[in-house]
Structure formats: structure tokens, C-alpha cells
Amino acid sequence: MESPQLIPHLFRTEYSRITAVLSxxxxxxxxxxxxxxxxxxxxxxxxSWPYKGIPENHAAWLYTVAKNxxxxxxxxxxxxxxxxxxxxxxxxxxxxxxxxxxxxxxNITDSQLQMLFAICHPSIPVEAQISLALRILCGFGIDEIxxxxxxxxxxxxxxxxxxxxKLRNEKVAISFPTKEEIENRLQTVLRTxxxxxxxxxxxERKDTVIRKELCLEAMKLNILLxxxxxxxxxxxxALMALMCFHASRIEARQDKNGELILYDEQDxxxxxxxxxxxxxYYLQRATTWKISSKYFIEASIAYWHTIKExxxxxxxxxxxxxxxxxxxxxxxxxxxxxxxxxxxARSKKEALTEAKKLQLDKSHFYFLLLAELYKGIDxxxxxxxxxxxxxxxxxxxxxxVIRGKIDALETKNI
Numbered sequence: 001m002e003s004p005q006l007i008p009h010l011f012r013t014e015y016s017r018i019t020a021v022l023s024x025x026x027x028x029x030x031x032x033x034x035x036x037x038x039x040x041x042x043x044x045x046x047x048s049w050p051y052k053g054i055p056e057n058h059a060a061w062l063y064t065v066a067k068n069x070x071x072x073x074x075x076x077x078x079x080x081x082x083x084x085x086x087x088x089x090x091x092x093x094x095x096x097x098x099x100x101x102x103x104x105x106x107n108i109t110d111s112q113l114q115m116l117f118a119i120c121h122p123s124i125p126v127e128a129q130i131s132l133a134l135r136i137l138c139g140f141g142i143d144e145i146x147x148x149x150x151x152x153x154x155x156x157x158x159x160x161x162x163x164x165x166k167l168r169n170e171k172v173a174i175s176f177p178t179k180e181e182i183e184n185r186l187q188t189v190l191r192t193x194x195x196x197x198x199x200x201x202x203x204e205r206k207d208t209v210i211r212k213e214l215c216l217e218a219m220k221l222n223i224l225l226x227x228x229x230x231x232x233x234x235x236x237x238a239l240m241a242l243m244c245f246h247a248s249r250i251e252a253r254q255d256k257n258g259e260l261i262l263y264d265e266q267d268x269x270x271x272x273x274x275x276x277x278x279x280x281y282y283l284q285r286a287t288t289w290k291i292s293s294k295y296f297i298e299a300s301i302a303y304w305h306t307i308k309e310x311x312x313x314x315x316x317x318x319x320x321x322x323x324x325x326x327x328x329x330x331x332x333x334x335x336x337x338x339x340x341x342x343x344x345a346r347s348k349k350e351a352l353t354e355a356k357k358l359q360l361d362k363s364h365f366y367f368l369l370l371a372e373l374y375k376g377i378d379x380x381x382x383x384x385x386x387x388x389x390x391x392x393x394x395x396x397x398x399x400x401v402i403r404g405k406i407d408a409l410e411t412k413n414i
Contacts, residue, residue, distance in 0.1 A: 007049070010058055011042050015139040018066045020111040021103055023136070024174045025070070028118070028167045033073060035136070041066045063103040070101045110176075112137060113224045113231070118174045120189040121167060128163035129192045130199070131156060138217040148199065148214060182230055189225070190239055190295070193218050197243050201250070212250055219243050234289035237282045238296035244279030245302035248272040260397045268308045276306045297325040301337075315344035332360050340369055348373045364392035368402070383409050 015038050022034035044065050055061040119132045127149070134140040134148070146156045177185045200214025222240050225231040252270035253261055261267075283303060286296050301321045304314055322338035335358055343351035352373040360366035367389035374381040383406060390402040 012139045017108045020115045024111040037069045067101045124163045235293045237286040241279045241282035242299035248275035319345045364389040
């Protein structure tokens, strides 16, 4: 791989690793310093590699440069604080003892995991948590984060700045929570990862409905949790299973023009069987705990969707899972999906009765479902509901799918 392509690739993987270790070393109050040193390290690579050649061990070269820059910063800081100490008697925490910059694989993993828990602190809003995770732990640029959230650089920059200030003022430590804190904090971490994956798998913020890179980063963060004994829990395995099952169908969800392909029309041969097998593995792992979480129920539903056979048994199983999920945590999306399962497991008439009770008149999915249920019951209601769905759809990809359905109706004169 030539340096023009190699450096951006390494930036995505190594920037976050270097930043996590340096942030853990310096603390949140010096987070900007950690990011600056990581950025300067890659600037050095850009300036050096095209002329001196690409080093054989890319990561080791970057780590050495980052260590040297960090040590220089600490040395200069110590000189400055020594002068203050003489004049004001003000000791510097960074100057009290020499700090080792440990960029070993174990310390990198530990630092990333600790940073993940720190970023997902309940004192900052969820969008700020995700933005910080993308920036610090995934190596995303401000432009990329703004693009993912259909925002602008100024808004994202302010959001990240306020989050950093909050974490600094709250004196949030970049450390692993105590055993007593893990369960409560872990749920916040998992929620952030879940929302990050959801933003990638189905985004309502952008014309590109699927953002594969966001899904991938969410799965990478979850793997950090699975690699640690204290966070390798039922919910962590269940969430990983859920993401594997969904990710297995990403390639089949869009055509070559980027248009969305609905489940019933997907080419099963494009489903990633390796990811499905991994999903099955993590789902089985989750069963070793004698509990059943929201993520486990959703993963079980996603498992049934990796079986293309349209049997009544399949949809009855999905229906019962949705019944259980709604008892654990109600959501309009789950209620809507349960209604679709009723139509498959039992009848459209029964499903239509249930759907009307929901009254989700601001959701285009609701009117899409009504249009589907009215087929075979009252054909005159199909097109009006599709048109309503079209008016509420938020992305051009969705509108194109709905427009195709309306055009098909007009062609058949239904």
C-alpha cells in the first residue's frame, strides 16, 4: 500500500489508540494535548515517509514518534512548573514523578476501554457521547462526524468542546469503574454503541440510509468490552450478536445505485454467512447467563430474519419475541414490527385491527404498513397510505422505494 493510501488507513486505526493512551496519561484536562500529539505524529509521517521511505513496521514508527513527542511535552511542562513552584509554591501533578508512555498492546486496549467508559458518562448528552467516541476512539474527523449527523463543523466542534469541558469540570477519571459501578455504567456504554450502530444501519439524518463505517466502528467498540472479563457479560454478547445479524445483510440492503432494498426483496446469496455464524456464536454465549435482556430479545428476532423461509412458525416465534420485548421496554418501532409479525403469523385483518390502535400518524413506516395490510382487504386504501408515507419519508432513498410502489400500483391500475 503506497503512503498516500496507507497514512489515512493508519490514521483511522492508530490515531485513536495513541490518543487513548496519552489521554489516560495526561487526564481529561489535557485531552487537547493528547490529540495534538497524535495529530503531530501523523503529520511527521506525512512529511517523512514520501522522502525517506515507508518504515517496515508502520505502527512501531508511529508509537516511537508519539512517545518522543509526549516526553518532550512532559519535559517542557516540568520546566515551566518548576519555575512556578519556585515563585508560587505551586506543584504540578505531571511533574511529581516521571511518567511512562506505555504503548504496549495491553495498555492500548485498557486505555481505549477506560476512555469508552469515561466518554459514556451520564453527565453528557448521548449525541455528545457518540461524537466523542467517533472522534477519540474511532479516529473520525470533525467533517465526518458532521456528515454522519447531518450537521455542520461548528455545531459538532461546540458539542465536543462542551462535552470535554463537562468531563473536565466533573473531574471524570479515565479509569475502569469499580466492580459496583460497572453494571450501571455498562448499560450507558452499550446504549451508546447501540445508537452508533443504529445510526449507521438505518439513518434518518442523511440521504445515504446506510453508513457501513459507523456500524463497523460500533462493532469494534463492542469487541473491546468482550475482551475484558468484567465487561464480557450477557448484554455485551447479546448486543454483539444483534449487530452481527444485522450487519450480515448490509450488502443486500442496497442496490448498485444506493437504493434501499426491502427485506422480502433481498438477494439471500449476498448475506454474509460468516457474520451470521458469529451472531449465532455470541447469541449462544449470551444464553450462559440466566437472564434475558432487551438486546437478547432483539438479537433473537434478528436471528429469525437470517432465515429467509417465510413459514408461519418463523413469524409466530418473532411475534412472541416482540410480545416479550414490549413488556421489557415499549417502543413505537417494536409495536409496529409486532403488527407486521401478526399479519405474517395470523392474518392481515387481525394485524390491521392492531395497527389502527397504534395511531402513529407521524411515522412513514406506519402508513407503509397500513398500505401493505390493506392489500387484499380494501384496495382503495393502498395508494392513499403510500402517498402519506411518501410525504413523511425523510430520505430520498426511502422516497424512491415508496415512489416505486406507487408507480407499480398505477401500472397495474389497482
